[in-house]
Amino acid sequence: MTLAFSASLAARGFDVTLDVARGETVAILGPNGAGKSTALEIIAGLLRPDSGHAEWDGTALFRLDGGPRGAWLPPHRRGVSLLAQDALLFPHLSALDNVAFGPRSAGVGTDAARATARTWLAEVEASDLAAVRPGRLSGGQAQRVAIARALAADPNLLLLDEPLAALDAAVAPTIRRMLRRVLEGRTAIVVTHEVLDALTLADRVVVMNRGVVVETGQTREVLERPRHPFTAELAGLNLVLGTRTAGGMAADWGELVAPAASIVRGAAVAAAIRPSAIEVSLEPLPGRDNSVPVTVIDLEPRGDSIRVRADSLSADVSPGRAAALDLAPGDRVFFGFDGEDVSLYGSERPSTLR
Ligand SMILES: Nc1ncnc2c1ncn2[C@@H]1O[C@H](COP(=O)(O)OP(=O)(O)OP(=O)(O)O)[C@@H](O)[C@H]1O
Numbered sequence: 191m192t193l194a195f196s197a198s199l200a201a202r203g204f205d206v207t208l209d210v211a212r213g214e215t216v217a218i219l220g221p222n223g224a225g226k227s228t229a230l231e232i233i234a235g236l237l238r239p240d241s242g243h244a245e246w247d248g249t250a251l252f253r254l255d256g257g258p259r260g261a262w263l264p265p266h267r268r269g270v271s272l273l274a275q276d277a278l279l280f281p282h283l284s285a286l287d288n289v290a291f292g293p294r295s296a297g298v299g300t301d302a303a304r305a306t307a308r309t310w311l312a313e314v315e316a317s318d319l320a321a322v323r324p325g326r327l328s329g330g331q332a333q334r335v336a337i338a339r340a341l342a343a344d345p346n347l348l349l350l351d352e353p354l355a356a357l358d359a360a361v362a363p364t365i366r367r368m369l370r371r372v373l374e375g376r377t378a379i380v381v382t383h384e385v386l387d388a389l390t391l392a393d394r395v396v397v398m399n400r401g402v403v404v405e406t407g408q409t410r411e412v413l414e415r416p417r418h419p420f421t422a423e424l425a426g427l428n429l430v431l432g433t434r435t436a437g438g439m440a441a442d443w444g445e446l447v448a449p450a451a452s453i454v455r456g457a458a459v460a461a462a463i464r465p466s467a468i469e470v471s472l473e474p475l476p477g478r479d480n481s482v483p484v485t486v487i488d489l490e491p492r493g494d495s496i497r498v499r500a501d502s503l504s505a506d507v508s509p510g511r512a513a514a515l516d517l518a519p520g521d522r523v524f525f526g527f528d529g530e531d532v533s534l535y536g537s538e539r540p541s542t543l544r
Pocket residue numbers: 201202220221222223224225226227228229383
């Protein structure tokens with residue numbers, strides 16, 4: 191591991207261990223207040239944890255575990271560049287000089303620093319903005335310049351805190367594509383609460399909630415086969431935990447029909463079901479492999495569909511279907527889906543939860 195990090199900070203309920211390998215992009219995914227920014231601030235050296243240690247390639251960034259070998263490297267000596275959520279550009283400097291600021295601070299001469307800055311502006315497809323002052327940049331343009339500025343410091347480790355959150359929906363995809371290219375082969379941690387960012391930018395994902403890591407692994411594997419209810423919620427999937435039976439699985443609220451030939455009976459299993467695969471009906475659905483009686487808890491508009499949250503599962507229906515069913519909280523209805531709509535897998539992830 192290139193970065194080995196472990197820290198706790200009681201005031202923020204934060205207790206996290208994570209690693210990043212050289213050339214790897216790791217996404218930290220989680221809701222507001224999960225501790226994602228706290229992790230970046232501690233790694234960058236802006237915040238001191240109560241205890242813990244972090245090493246980069248064997249060199250201590252900090253070691254606060256007591257004893258005589260304590261260490262605390264100041265932020266500018268860590269080789270870490272943090273693009274914070276509120277990355278402000280210097281208003282009185284052109285985009286080029288904003289990007290040249292890092293190399294200049296490191297002692298590089300003006301011309302050489304500007305040459306470096308031009309390279310990084312080109313890297314983020316913003317060469318044409320070199321002479322423009324920040325006040326005249328759009329949100330997307332300013333973010334390109336801020337990313338170039340973070341890269342121009344030539345960090346070993348790049349930390350990006352919600353790099354796409356402040357951007358218009360129309361601009362985010364082009365910046366996301368640019369970031370994907372820029373991050374290729376770089377060692378980086380990207381904080382996000384968007385599953386799409388994790389899927390497009392990260393090799394591995396660390397899911398956090400309330401200051402702790404709840405799940406980690408290869409991005410696609412974690413998001414398609416969540417083991418933790420919280421990850422399933424982020425991924426927009428129903429997660430059912432239970433035990434493998436002959437025909438599928440036993441959940442605490444009943445039996446689910448699902449194919450999964452390779453999992454032995456009695457094993458702890460998880461099932462993921464897309465809400466859009468579930469049919470909602472006022473009557474039992476004998477034609478479907480599964481017809482689960484549920485109680486509606488609430489209805490929530492989601493894009494062009496309505497999410498029907500029930501006690502055990504959630505289903506997405508069209509607004510027309512929701513109106514036809516005249517659904518309301520407390521209603522008893524049936525959720526129908528077939529075995530082939532259920533993705534069944536072992537619920538343990540022993541090797542990747544590090
Ligand atoms: N400056 C601060 N002083 C004290 N507590 C803080 C401070 N900043 C954050 N916290 C608390 O620390 C916890 C973790 O917050 P943090 O900002 O790291 O979460 P986050 O996952 O980055 O959330 P967001 O997505 O909202 O940025 C929260 O309980 C938060 O209230």
